Amino acid sequence: MHPHIQKLHNIAGKTDRLIIGLMSGTSLDGLDVALCRISGQGMETGVELLHFDTIAYDKTYKDKIKSVFSKRQVDLQNVCLLNPWIGELHGEMILTCLQKWGLDATSIDLIASHGQTIYHSPKSLHQLADYSNATLQIGDGDHIACTTGIITCSDFRQKHIAAGGEGAPLAVYGDYLLFSNAAENRVMLNLGGIANLTYLPKSLDASHVFSSDVGPGNTMMDAFVQQHCPGQYFDENSALALQGNVHPGLLTALKFHSFFDQPLPKTTGPELFNLAYLQDARTRCGVREISPADIMATLNYFSAEMIVHALNICVDKLDSYELYASGGGVQNPLLMKNIRSLLGGKKIRSTADLNINPDAKEAVLFAILANECVAGGKTRFGNMKEGIPSITMGKISFYD
């Protein structure tokens, strides 16, 4: 047996594992790095979040990614160069975190790397008969493994597509293992660039778990701020949106898209919800002059309304449920206020109430996917109808 297979076998046999989960999302704000101690597997999974940091991306990084991000026409050499470049950079960022936390790479069992999505194209977007759902994450795992000397599990989304899914949302797998609770129905709402939700029935029946993207979270607001306020990346504390009013005509035009008529589950990304989408809605609503503050107030309300629309479909026949939010959008006060008021004042909890920092949640969930990849795989979701194939995801990279 190759010594590295033996090493993996030993890791799989441990009672708990130190796993670093990485998430670099659609907002391109930074790399989320979550060091987790994970015990058990499946419904017996236990997680302790030992350290969490977001390593902010500098302007150079953002510009490099933006040159290929969610664009149909790109310089292919650029994509080729960025794939190892991001892997090495993410590896170096991990080494920086480990130094800061006073830990040696040899003490870490695994890295779970999401990579950087540069294009997400479910069939509903490309509509090409000869092709299936497709998604592309770069930042290759071999480069992370060789840079850090830590076995790396990466590229989780391809298996999901190979098994008939759309490659997302994957959070549902970890949400189910970590947050399902027999005392209450739960909806986990992640407010990232794209908003998504997971429904966790109190029956704990994996075949009734449900998950879907629902539309834009922050992505259109971020894109508009970046265009309108050079040097700013997002509408900090809703400052711009709070100065404006919702423009009813623009709101109606924004909501008029076939994506919102498609049944759940579905997935999407900035390939659809971008400045061109906004421009198209502005043209269709026919009003030339709308102030930037009104546009931002309208985009904010648009995200909230479409999130609540999907949420209401998802919880339609339930007597009761508790809502737990996570992701950067939790820090957008107007977005939270709009969601709350559209839900009739319902209390919105945070995953902090479940002991997981809402900013760290997605990185932790990828650590759980890696744990399942090496030591789990026994949970049967078994309801392919709902886009959640019963599979183990991730590819293993050794450093030797």
Ligand SMILES: Nc1ncnc2c1ncn2[C@@H]1O[C@H](COP(=O)(O)OP(=O)(O)OP(=O)(O)O)[C@@H](O)[C@H]1O
């Ligand atoms: N103080 C704040 N005020 C307003 N918005 C904020 C604030 N802090 C963070 N955000 C929003 O959160 C975003 C980052 O969210 P997050 O890190 O969850 O996104 P992501 O992981 O890239 O997204 P995704 O889950 O779609 O991949 C920022 O781009 C911004 O829109």
Ligand SMILES: CC(=O)N[C@H]1[C@@H]2OC[C@@H](O2)[C@@H](O)[C@@H]1O[C@H](C)C(=O)O
């Ligand atoms: C293709 C891709 O990267 N999708 C992301 C994105 O960001 C949010 C939403 O769109 C979600 O579907 C997904 O990420 C989370 C982590 C998921 O798969 O659950």
